[in-house]
Amino acid sequence: MFKPLLTLFAATFFLAACETASTITEEAAGSSAGTTAETSSTASSSASSTTSSSSTASAASNADNSALEAARAEMMSIGDTVLFGYDSSQLSADAMATLDAQAALLNAKPSFRVKIEGHADERGTREYNLALGERRASATRDYLVAKGVDGSRIRIVSYGKERPAVVGSNEDAWAKNRRSVTVLN
C-alpha cells in the first residue's frame, strides 16, 4: 500500500549549512571598520586612506597626501553636501551656490579625482531610492561639468537610503539625508 512519494536529496547540502550565530556576530563586528572606511564619506575614509598609503610611503606621496588633506579641508569649509527636496533632484539656489564654490576648488586642483555620492531619505522603497540617489548625483555632476570640471575626473555612486547622514525617523533627519556629497580622492 505504500507509494514511494518522498523525494530524496543530497545530504551534503546540509553539511555545508552549519554556522553558529555567535561566530557570526564576532565576524560582523570585526568587519565593521572595513565597511566604514569603504563606504562612509569624507572624514573616516580620508583617515583610512592616509594610513594605508603612508605605510608604503615615499616623500612624494606624503606630499600628495597632505595636498589632498588640504583640499579636503577646503571642500569641508565650502560644504561637501547639497540638499534636495522630497523625491526631487532639482538643484536649489543654495545648492548651486555651494556647487559654484566646489567647482572653483575642483578647477583649481585638477589632479584630484572626484566621487559624488547620491543619497535618499528612508521614506521610499529601496530600489527606487537607489535610482533617486543616482539622479541626484548625476544632477550634481552635470552642474559641476557645466562649471568647467572635467567629467572624466568624476565618478558617481548612489547609496539610496543605505547611508543616512543623520539618524532618526523625523522630517529634520529626512531633509538632511536627501543629499549629494562631493568627495575628493
Add this chain to the structure above:
Amino acid sequence: MMRYYQNLLVALMVVLFSSLMPASMSAQAQTLRLDITSGQVAPIPIAIADFTGPDGLPTNIGRQIAQIISDDLESSGQFKTVDGAAFIAPPDSPDIRPDFNDWIPLGVQGLLIGSAYIDDGGALQIEFVLWDVVAQRDITSGEGSTDQNGMRRLSHQIADFVYEEFTGDSAYFDTQIVYVSESGPADRRIKRLAIMDQDGHNHRFLTSGYDLVLTPRFSPKAHEIAYVNYFNDEPNVYLLDVATGRTERVGSFPGMTFSPRFSPDGDALIMSLAEDGTTDIYELDLKTQDLSQLTRSPSIDTSPSYSPDGTQLVFNSDRGGAQQLYVMNRNGKGVKRISYGEGRYATPVWSPRGDIIAFTKIVRGEFFIGVMNVDGSGERLLARGYLVEGPTWAPNGRVLMYFKQEPREADGSGGEVAMYRVDITGFNESRIITPADASDPAWSPLLR
C-alpha cells in the same frame, strides 16, 4: 475562543483601513473582511502522532519530526493540530489501521501516523500514512530514507503532503528564504546575505559583510541568487552560486545595475540600469549575454517582475509624476498603467499563480503591503507600518513575506527591522525569527 479572536482582529483591520480610504474603496475593505470570514477563519483540525520506532514506541527523532510537521501546518494558519496522542494511543506502526472511534470525538479531520528510526547503517528511515478520519480511509502515504542531516527537510516534505491534501493548494514548507541580515548603527549598517529554511532553521550567512549587499532573489531552481553588491564601492548586480559560494558580476555596463530578477525559465535576468539620471529596464540573456533595453524614458523605471508565464512584466515608474505600477509585454511594448489608487505604488511582484500582483504602497506618510488584480482592480491592503516594503511570494501564491522597519529615534534607538509573513487574505501575520535584524526577503521555489 480562537474564532472569536480572529473575527475581532478582522473587524479591527477593516476599521483601520476604511478610515484611510476614500469612500469608493470601502467596498474593497468589505471584500477583505468577507474573504477572511469565508476563507480561513476555521483552521482544519488534525492530529500528528509522534513517529514510532520498530518497537512501536515513539522515538526521539520521531517526536522531532512530528513537531516540525505540526509547526509547519500551524504556521500556515490553515491547520490546528490537536494533541490527541497525549491520551489516545496511536497505532504502533503506520501500516496498522487506526481505530477511528478513538479519533472522531476529537473532531480531527486528519490523522498522520508514521515511523522514524535510525537503522544499523546510521540512516534515517521514515514511513508515514495520512488518514482521513471522516471518510475513514488513507489519503496518502510515503516512505524514504536519508542521512540524518536530511531530517528537517524530509519532515517539511511530509508537511507539504498534508497541506496539499487538505487545502487543495500547492505546498510551500520545503523552501528556503534568502534575505539581508543587518547589524550595526543606521549610518554604517553592515549587511550580509543569509539563507535559511522557511521555518528559520539551518541558518547560514552567504557573504562576509565587508561589502554592502541588497535585494537578493532566487533563480527558479534555487541554485543561484541575483543580488546587488557594492564590491569596490560600485553597486552592480552579481550572481551567487548557493552551493559553492562563488560570486560573479553580471556583465559590465556603464552606470549602476540593480533591481534584478530571474525570468521564470531562469535563462534571463531583468534589471534596472541607471545612467545620467535616467533609470531604464533591461533584460539580459544569461546564455548569450545579449542585453535588450525594454524602457526608454527619462523617468525612473525599476523593480521589474515577470508574469509566471514569462510573457509580461510589471514594474514601477515615476513617468506620470510619482511612482505607479505599469504592465508591459516582455518586448517592452504595450505599456499600460494599472495602479490608480491614492498614493505611490512600488515593488510590484507577480503572484506565482498569475492572477494578482503584490506591491508596496506609500500613502499619507504610511507604508502598506497590498495585492491587486493584474488589471489594477480589486486592491486589498494586507499589512501596514512606519515602513513595510518588498513583498515576496511563497511558491504557492498563498503567503507573502515582507519586511517592516520601526521608526528610529535621533539617539539611534528603535529602528528594528524584521521580516513578517501574512496569508493573502490578510490573516495570520507573524514575525519571522532571525538571529539579527532582517530585510529584503526572497522566498525560494519548492526545492523538491
